[in-house]
Amino acid sequence: MFDWIQKIADWIVFELLSLQKGNHLAEALNFFIYDSVKILLLVFVVIFFMGIVNSYFPVEKVRNYLSRKKLYGFEYLMASLFGTVTPFCSCSSVPLFIGFVKGGIPLGVTFAFLVTSPLVNEVAIGLFIGLFGLKTTVIYVISGVLLGTISGIILQKLKLEKYLSPWVKQVLENSQKETEKFEIERASFRYRLPSIWRESKTILKGILPYVIVGIAVGGLMHGYIPEGFFEQYLSKDNWLAVPIATLLAVPMYSGASGILPVVQVLVSKGIPLGTAIAFMMGVVGLSLPEAMLLKKVMTLKLIAIFFSVVTVCIVISGYVFNIIF
Template sequence: MIQKFADWLVYGIFGMGAHTHMGAAVNFFFYDTIKILILLFLISGLMGIVNAYFPIDRLRTFLTTRRLYGFQYFFASLFGAITPFCSCSSIPLFIGFVKGGIPLGVTFAFLITSPLVNEVAVAMFLGAFGLKATLIYTISGVLLGTIGGFVLEKFKLEKFLSPWVKQIQAQSEVETAQWEAEHISFAKRLPTIIKDAWGIVRGVLIYVIIGIGIGAAMHGFVPEGFFAEYLSADKWYSVPLAVILAVPMYANAAGIVPVIQVFVAKGVPLGTAIAFMMGVVGLSLPEATLLKKVMTWRLIGIFFGTVALFIILSGYLFNIVL
């Protein structure tokens, strides 16, 4: 429905050509902006209901005090793999986790894996590259989230969350305690939950617009051949270069698989191509722009640097194995 609306608005009302760079960029902008704002509102509202009725403090205590031997990161990463979100679409749920006080490393495990692996991308990858490459890609995506979440948790990064996040965390705890003490019915809680959800949408609106605007420009105007030209098989630096070149791009995993096919057909090693794919879907500039509302630049830098390092190491490993 959103795609049909974007097509009607851009190609029908605005009269832009569907096969032009500008038409593709503007269509992408309206589609992704509307989709992410709706997702953000719905997920924020859902997490508000969860925070109101589910003993989130018990879950937080359970995750922080029990010896789970790292399985909390694995399950968060696995949950990320089965949710069909791109990097920007994952952020509303990430905000909900942080708002509920879920440990930051666990939320990072979800945020890392969610854009990298989903069922559509896996199906497309299977058809394009076969079972062995698909298994390596899928398992590595889940492990990347698990290990990344574990490592980032050890850095104790909560102090680098933005004041806005700390404010909504405190507000959520106060409201939940008040509702439990006064036994307020769901009908009376709902207006406050909706108001809080809209407040979160309003708080990140400008970041959504800027982030998706960057992604739309890259999506519409940067040709795939520009990247394939610099990622030849005989260069030792091709894997880190692939990740660096991927960061300005923005696409979901399913959308980038056909581009990876073209790369491989032009002689780019599969491991380098997968590293580029992971960089595109997991380390995009639009994602960084959205995360700025949630994190300080220092935390964004630590997050991106850690994930980029793991992706680069994975790319070299893939080139050896595949």
């Protein structure tokens, strides 16, 4: 789907700039160009799509449904399951976060979706089956869904809405006014479209610096981390390998489909499967670039709490995998 972007990146780096393949700068720059174009396109599409959804979103019905006490956490499970069928990476988190909160979805339920969505999707599942077999894939999917569900429940209990960034609060306030106007005028889609387009451009402009910085960090890590660096610290004899793997993953950036081949290599070199999967979950769900993106919508305290809860859940999942396998 994005092969044309890769061809452009290759042409710029290896032909226009005459850099050699395998060179650290070349690999970092190639990664940066490819992911910048791909992610910005994806993010804008997500923003625009969420804008359309939000303009018709039955806020009160959804809020009332998710607020029913008899659900007993079912809303968190549903959000996690929805995350498994959506092909969003962690870089889509900002527009999705805004869209869910604007739709009146509780913050914890939104977090449940954001945790699961980049970890489990159809591409990752297909690769997982091919690399590790059906049994391991089923266990991974279940653990990913439970990870999102449990994280969402914990985060909701902490009542973190006050730690949303002022920018998001302003977006929510403007959104409420716009929604009221649409309800009064019963506007058609053609009438709503210019407003959706303007809001999409405004949000993209607001998050653009964070996207660029995040991808740049990921590119540097991608190009300059030496081969064999992780294997040195993640051996099966190290009881702290799982938390170390999770923490080492934080500076990295990749989607689940991009990091899975690395996980296979780590496992083939003797690193326990649970440790390797904890590393993958850390790369996909706890990356520094993602933190840079979330800085636009969350305060530092909320990011720290979010990452801390997810880190603990990932570490526990890693140990469980190591026990099972």
